[in-house]
Amino acid sequence: MNKNIVVAIDGYSSCGKSTLAKALAKKLHFIYVDSGAMYRAVTLYFLRKKIDLSNAEQVEQALQDIHLNFHSRDYQTHITLNDEEVSNEIRQMPVSEKVSEVSALKIVREEMVKQQQRMGKSKNVVMDGRDIGTVVFSYAQVKIFMTADPKIRAERRFKELKAKGETVTLEEIFENLAHRDYQDTTRKESPLKRAKDAIVLDNTTINREQQLEFALERVRPFLI
Numbered sequence: 001m002n003k004n005i006v007v008a009i010d011g012y013s014s015c016g017k018s019t020l021a022k023a024l025a026k027k028l029h030f031i032y033v034d035s036g037a038m039y040r041a042v043t044l045y046f047l048r049k050k051i052d053l054s055n056a057e058q059v060e061q062a063l064q065d066i067h068l069n070f071h072s073r074d075y076q077t078h079i080t081l082n083d084e085e086v087s088n089e090i091r092q093m094p095v096s097e098k099v100s101e102v103s104a105l106k107i108v109r110e111e112m113v114k115q116q117q118r119m120g121k122s123k124n125v126v127m128d129g130r131d132i133g134t135v136v137f138s139y140a141q142v143k144i145f146m147t148a149d150p151k152i153r154a155e156r157r158f159k160e161l162k163a164k165g166e167t168v169t170l171e172e173i174f175e176n177l178a179h180r181d182y183q184d185t186t187r188k189e190s191p192l193k194r195a196k197d198a199i200v201l202d203n204t205t206i207n208r209e210q211q212l213e214f215a216l217e218r219v220r221p222f223l224i
Contacts (some may be wrong), residue, residue, distance in 0.1 A: 004123070008127060008133035008136070010131065010134070010192065010195070013043070014144065018037075020201075024219070025125075033116060034127075034128065035128040039103040043090070044081060053102065068081060069163050093161070093166065106132035113135060130184055145195070145199070147203075150178065151174070
């Protein structure tokens, strides 16, 4: 196997990036790094500490106090924020409503990119996010850009949150995704866009097994 293979998966919110990335990493025995979870964990910390996003000094100091780590348990990847397990809390609506605004901050992105690049320097990794193939790992051997019909994305997210017992409406989810799409694609720092050499994967009408096979076909040539 070639040393240090990187698979970058980018795309819109609730397209199933993490689902695919986790399945691919498990199949290939690669390390899975959820960059979105990192930004969500930062957002959670900022919300808890009531950080003023317009105060650069406050933001910079807060970032110095944040320590993120990934660990596997029961074949699932979990994230800790200063040694506290926050995998479920970061998926709740208060964080979802603020994460695009937080991740648009240049200083936040610079710090997270540094951490992500360190993770991918010496290991085979699958990483998903918004700017993995364009900024974090522009040299990635495999780049996939995921998309899906907005209504389908909202329905998937709605079912996911309902299963966790959250009280939300489909309309709220749809509006949240539309707002995040706008923020992600128009932000000044590392906007969401398809890398020129990325392969588009539209999973509107395909299942998880089919999208996993799609990704595996793109990675297999680098495993020889």
